[in-house]
Amino acid sequence: MNSFKSKEIWISGFALFSLFFGAGNLILPTSLGLKAGFNWWIVLLGFALTAVFIPILSIFAHAKLQGTLFDFGKKVSPVFSTIFCLLTYTIAIAIPGPRTAAVTHEMAIQPFFDVSPLLTSSIYFGLVFVFVINRSKIIDVIGKFLTPIIVIILLIIIVLAIISSPENNLLPTIKSPFVDGILEGYQTFDAIAGVVVGAVMIVSLNLGNLHTFDEKKNVISKSGLIAGFGLLLIYGGLIFSGFLFSATFPENATRIDILTSLSLQTLGDFGRIFLSVLVALACFTTAVGVVTGTADYIKGICKNSQKAFVITTGICAIIGILVGSFQVDFIIILAVPALMFLYPITIVLIVLNVLPNKYGSKLVFRAVVFTTFLFSIPDFLGFIIDEKYLVTIKNIIPLANNNLGWVLPSLLVFVVVNFWGNNKIDLTEI
Incomplete structure (x- = not known):
């Protein structure tokens, strides 16, 4: 493998990890570890199934198809695939995208500044809009600069949690750790994110220096493995950390409270600052991926119209501003029925396309x-x-x-x- 292709694979792999790793990926694992107790590893297996294995399979499916999200369901029928695409992109821009702004406000802005969530989401999605309009640079910027910062901060928190954990741990509070892990993995939206950001990657590679089908397949598949390993490593570390510090978290703490407490206990006075940077970057990259994927799709069905791309990006930003001004817990509750409807269909389409x-x-x-x-x-x-x-x-x-x-x-x-x-x-x- 020449140095260019190797560099392309690592940059794309880091970018994929960052596009996957957003709001839910941050706040869900630690609380799972708290609830799982000594069964943390069983919870990890279930969580990894729906938050790592299936999403990375979606990247392999994209490597095989090298088309758009429409190709995932076209064997069922063109009408079905069109409806599936519209539902997927609608849910993506209405729930997981805005949720990143809400998490950013509650964890990165609210602790330092007395501003309204509407102002935060407005500035946040204004920046998302600017980033998406310059979509040709997305993979390169995220893979080279943003992802390494995210990974370094996460690894520091996890390593410090392991070496400085208290001796007391709480007993498990969930009866079915494997199933709970699977269902909590739904809340990451990573299967849906996989089919959305995988399409972003295809377009980005088409805009770059890779031309042959096999070259792109090689880069996409190996990038997926890199992203998958990174996700598994971080999820495992955060779930284990949640278990180790389970006795130290406030009673009835929210998911955000748990992650905030962990960062403060491991990083001290700088914990809140480091966590704020981590949350802002992780959430932002995911929002960029979701909006870009949606705008790419609409652009494609509008005969490659750049005007359609810009208008769609603007609409996504407006939706993000409005929904992102609500509290995180409300958005998570709002997401459950949509997930129970769309997630199973998404999973089987991913698996069938990989086979x-x-x-x-x-x-x-x-x-x-x-x-x-x-x-x-x-x-x-x-x-x-x-x-x-x-x-x-x-x-x-x-x-x-x-x-x-x-x-x-x-x-x-x-x-x-x-x-x-x-x-x-x-x-x-x-």
């Missing part, structure tokens, strides 16, 4: 996606209506009481349709 084509015929895509949608309805409704109306059906569906009722039916349909298609009749052209 060899012989296991992913149009019939397989249609059958598995429909099954996933059907069996995730009780999970979605469970956060909208009273659970008592769903008890009967949830008791029938395996894992439904853990909000994972779609998993086994989708896997069964995948196996059956593939066996039927391969052994009875060729249905790949249906």
